[in-house]
Amino acid sequence: LTATAVAGARLGREFFARAPSEVARGLIGCSLVRDGVGGVIVETEAYAGNEPACHAFVGRTARTEVLFGAPGHAYVYLSYGIHHLFNVVTGEEGDAGAVLIRALEPRWGLDRMRSRRPGRPDPELCSGPGRLSLALGIGPADNRRDVCSGPIALHSPESAAADPVAGPRIGISKATELPWRFCATGSPWVSRAAG
DNA sequence: GCCAGGATCGTCT
DNA sequence: GACGATCCTGGCG
Numbered sequence: 229l230t231a232t233a234v235a236g237a238r239l240g241r242e243f244f245a246r247a248p249s250e251v252a253r254g255l256i257g258c259s260l261v262r263d264g265v266g267g268v269i270v271e272t273e274a275y276a277g278n279e280p281a282c283h284a285f286v287g288r289t290a291r292t293e294v295l296f297g298a299p300g301h302a303y304v305y306l307s308y309g310i311h312h313l314f315n316v317v318t319g320e321e322g323d324a325g326a327v328l329i330r331a332l333e334p335r336w337g338l339d340r341m342r343s344r345r346p347g348r349p350d351p352e353l354c355s356g357p358g359r360l361s362l363a364l365g366i367g368p369a370d371n372r373r374d375v376c377s378g379p380i381a382l383h384s385p386e387s388a389a390a391d392p393v394a395g396p397r398i399g400i401s402k403a404t405e406l407p408w409r410f411c412a413t414g415s416p417w418v419s420r421a422a423g
Numbered sequence: 424g425c426c427a428g429g430a431t432c433g434t435c436t
Numbered sequence: 437g438a439c440g441a442t443c444c445t446g447g448c449g
Contacts, residue, residue: 273441281441283434291434309431311442328441358442399441419442 234259234336236384241376244299248274248318248325249408255316255382256412257389260329262364262380265337267354269329270412271419273397275315277324280402284324294372295324302380304361304371311358314366316375316382330357330398330409333417356419389413395423 239258244251252274260266275282277295283305284295294303295317303315303326315326332354334341341353341363354360361367366380375382392410397403398420411422 275441283441286435289435305441306431306433308440308442309433313441315441330441356442397441401440 234261234381234383235386239300239376239382239384241298241300243382244316244318244376245320246318248276248327251316251318252327252408252410253392253394255327255329256392256410257385259335259383259385260332260360260364260380261336261383262366263337265340265364267332267335267417268385268412269331270333270415270417271329271331272410273328273330274318274408274410275326275328277319279406281397281400281404281406282324282326284326292324295326296322297372300374300376302366302370302373302375304366304368306368307358312361312367313357314361314364314370328357329360331355331418332360332363333412333415334363351417355417359419393422 252272255269255272258269260269277284284292298321299317301317303317304312307313315328317326319325334353353363390413393413394407395409397409411418
C-alpha cells in the first residue's frame, strides 16, 4: 500500500467563518496535514466565546486575543504544562470561538509520526489532542498561524462520510451539558469511544 | 483491564 | 498562588 495525496480541496476562510459547533461537525472526515504528515479528522470539540468552558469567556487577554480574530487561524496553547493543543479559530472576526482537533486516523507520513513517538503502536499516535500535536510536530510557534495557507493545511473529505456522533465534551468541568464533541461514526481512532 | 496519582508551566487573580 | 480542553505509569486483580 502506498500513501496517496490528499484528494479534497483546501478549506478556505469561509469554511471557518461559522459557529464553532457547525465547523466542528463539518471537520469530521476532513484531513489535517502538516508538512506531509497527518491524517483524517475523527474527533473534534467546539468552544464558543459565550460559554464558560471556552478560554475566551473571560474576555480579551494576550492569550485569548487570537480567538477573537479572523477565522482559519491556529490557536495552540499549553495544557497542564505539558501538551500543546491544536485548535482552529471559527466565526467572524470579533466573534470568539474555536474547534479543538482531538484525534486523527493516521494516514500520511506514518514513518515520521512513529519516529516522533517512539515505542507507540499506531492506534496511539494521534488518538488525543496532545498526542496528535506530538505526531505532527505542532508546537507553540504555530499559534496564530493561518491554516488557509502555509504548512498546516485542512482539506475537505475525499468522499461524503456518515453523520458524526455528538456527545458531551471531555475533560472540562463547565458547560458539560453541551453536546459539542463530535466523533466519526464507529471510528476506532478516537481518544475515547463515542457515547 | 481498570483506576489513581503525578508531571509541569503559562496564564490570570 | 491556583488551576487546568492531557498523558503516562504503576499497582492491583
